[in-house]
Amino acid sequence: MPELPEVETITRALKKVLVGETVKELYLGNKQLRFPYPKNFTKKIIGESFTVPFRRAKYCILPLSNENKIVMHLGMSGQIRILNEKVKIEKHDHVIIYLNNGIYIKYTDPRRFGFIKLIENKKDEINLFNALGPEPMSKFFNAKYFYDKINNKNKTIKDILMDQTIVAGLGNIYVNECLFLSKTSPFKPGSKITFKNSETIVYCIKLIIKKAILKGGTSIRDHIQPDGKLGYFKNNLKVYGKDKKNCNFCDQKIKLIKQSNRSTYFCEFCQK
DNA sequence: ACATTGACCTGGGAGC
DNA sequence: TGCTCCCAGGTCAATG
Numbered sequence: 001m002p003e004l005p006e007v008e009t010i011t012r013a014l015k016k017v018l019v020g021e022t023v024k025e026l027y028l029g030n031k032q033l034r035f036p037y038p039k040n041f042t043k044k045i046i047g048e049s050f051t052v053p054f055r056r057a058k059y060c061i062l063p064l065s066n067e068n069k070i071v072m073h074l075g076m077s078g079q080i081r082i083l084n085e086k087v088k089i090e091k092h093d094h095v096i097i098y099l100n101n102g103i104y105i106k107y108t109d110p111r112r113f114g115f116i117k118l119i120e121n122k123k124d125e126i127n128l129f130n131a132l133g134p135e136p137m138s139k140f141f142n143a144k145y146f147y148d149k150i151n152n153k154n155k156t157i158k159d160i161l162m163d164q165t166i167v168a169g170l171g172n173i174y175v176n177e178c179l180f181l182s183k184t185s186p187f188k189p190g191s192k193i194t195f196k197n198s199e200t201i202v203y204c205i206k207l208i209i210k211k212a213i214l215k216g217g218t219s220i221r222d223h224i225q226p227d228g229k230l231g232y233f234k235n236n237l238k239v240y241g242k243d244k245k246n247c248n249f250c251d252q253k254i255k256l257i258k259q260s261n262r263s264t265y266f267c268e269f270c271q272k
Numbered sequence: 273a274c275a276t277t278g279a280c281c282t283g284g285g286a287g288c
Numbered sequence: 289t290g291c292t293c294c295c296a297g298g299t300c301a302a303t304g
Contacts (some may be wrong), residue, residue, distance in 0.1 A: 003297050034280075034299085058298080076298055077282080092282085111281045113298060162273080164299085173299050221284085240289065240297090261277075263296085277303075285295085 002058055002074040004136065004169030005212035006223045006231060010080050011055040013226040017052040017082055017103050018062065025098035033094060033109065034075065037117035044068065045097075045118070057132050057168035061119075068120050071128065075113025081106045082226040110222075132168040136205050141167055146199040153190030157201070159260050160190050170205065173218055173240045176265050178205045180239040185271045186264045211236060239265040 002010075026042045038044065044183035048064040055061065060080070062070040072080070084103050089096070095107040095116055119125050133149075146167070150160050160166055161175040170178070179186050182204040185195060193201070217223050217231030218271065220241065224230060238248050243256035247267040259265050 006297070073298085075281090076296065109281095110283065111296090111298095113281070161299095168280090173297050218297070223297070259277090262298095275304085277301105279301085283296095285293105287293085287294090288291085 002217075002223065003171035003174050004055075004058060004209060005076065005174070005215075005233065006167075006217035007058050007060050007113050008055050008076075008213050008224055009217045009231060011053050011060045013082060014060065014062065014080070014105065016052045018099070018105075020049060020097055022047060022049045022100040022106050022120045023097055024100045027089065027098070029089075029222060031094065031112065033112050034073075034115040035117065037095075037116060041116075044072075045070065055062070056135070057164060058171070058255065059128070068118055069125075069237040071117045071119055071133050072107065073116075075109060075111060075115070077111040078107065078109040078114035079222060079224060080226050081108065081224075081228070092140070101120075106224065110189060121200035131165050133164060133166045135223075136169055136209050141202065141205075143195065143199040143202050145163060146202050147193070147195050150190035150198075155190055156186060156259065157184055157188045157190060157193060158264055161205075162260070162262070167205070169209075172262050173237070174205075174208055174212065176240045176263075177238060178264060179271060181208060183270050183272065185268075186259060186267035188267050239267065241265065 023045045027035055034092060048066055051063045051065060053062045058073060060072045082103060083106055092110040093106055094106050097105040104157055149166055158175060161170050182200045184201060212218060212233040215231060216225050216229060216234040218233040220231040220234060223265060239254050242254045243265055245254050247254055248267045250267065252267060252269045254265055254267055
C-alpha cells in the first residue's frame with residue numbers, strides 16, 4: 001500500500017494503543033516476508049513494553065523499553081490492523097503481536113514485499129536509515145536543498161522524486177499528484193528545473209502530503225487504516241488513476257504512460 | 273558513478 | 289465459466 005501518508009496514518013493509530021503496553025505473545029507465520037524474521041524475535045520482544053511509535057520515510061518504527069526498535073515496512077500490499085477480539089488467522093496474516101491489554105496488532109501482506117526488522121544497535125539503525133533523504137514535511141526539505149541536490153541531474157523530475165535518498169517517503173501516487181499540482185512535466189530533467197520551479201514543487205509536495213495525512217491516506221487497492229476505515233485522499237486525486245478522464249484545469253484528457261517501469265499519469269497541456 | 277531492467281510475490285480485472 | 293495476460297502505493301541486485 002504505502003507511501004508516507006499511509007504509514008503516518010498507521011503509526012498514529014498505533015501510537016494511541018501501544019504506548020506502555022507489554023508484548024504478551026507473538027505469532028509468526030511460516031512464510032517469510034522479504035527478509036527472514038529477526039533471529040530469536042519472539043524471545044527478544046516478549047515482556048518488553050512499547051514507548052512512543054514514530055515514522056521515518058515509509059517505515060513504521062515501534063521502540064521498546066529496552067531501546068530496541070521493531071521496524072515495519074509494508075512493501076506494496078502490507079496492512080496493519082489493530083484488533084481486540086480473536087479472529088481466525090487468515091492466509092496472508094504473517095505477524096501478530098498480542099498485548100497484555102487484550103489488543104493485538106496484525107500484519108497482513110499478500111505479496112510479501114514488506115518486512116519486519118529489529119534494530120538492536122547503532123549499526124542496524126545506520127544500515128536502514130542512513131541513505132534516506134529528508135522528510136518532506138521537515139524544514140530540511142526546502143527549495144534551496146532541493147535545487148542544489150537536483151540541478152546537475154539528467155534524471156527526470158519524476159524519477160528524482162521517487163528516489164528516497166533525495167526526499168524520503170513519496171511514492172508513485174503522490175509524485176504524480178505533486179507534479180500535476182505544480183504544473184511540472186514528469187519528463188523534465190533535474191537540470192532544467194529552475195529555482196522558482198523548485199520552490200513550487202517543494203510547496204506542492206508539502207501541501208499534498210499534509211492533506212493526504214489529514215484524510216488518512218489513499219485507498220486504491222490495499223490501504224486501510226488500522227481500524228478498518230478507508231483512506232479518503234482518493235477523493236482528492238487529480239491525475240493518479242484518471243487516464244482518459246478530463247483534466248480539472250484544462251478539460252483535456254489525462255494521459256497514462258510508462259516511465260521507469262511505473263505508471264505516470266499527467267496532463268500534457270498543463271504540465272510543462 | 274550513473275541509468276535501466278528485472279526480480280521478488282499474489283490477486284484482481286480485462287479481454288478473449 | 290475459464291483461461292491468459294497485464295497490472296498494482298516498493299525496493300534492490302544485477303546489468304550496461
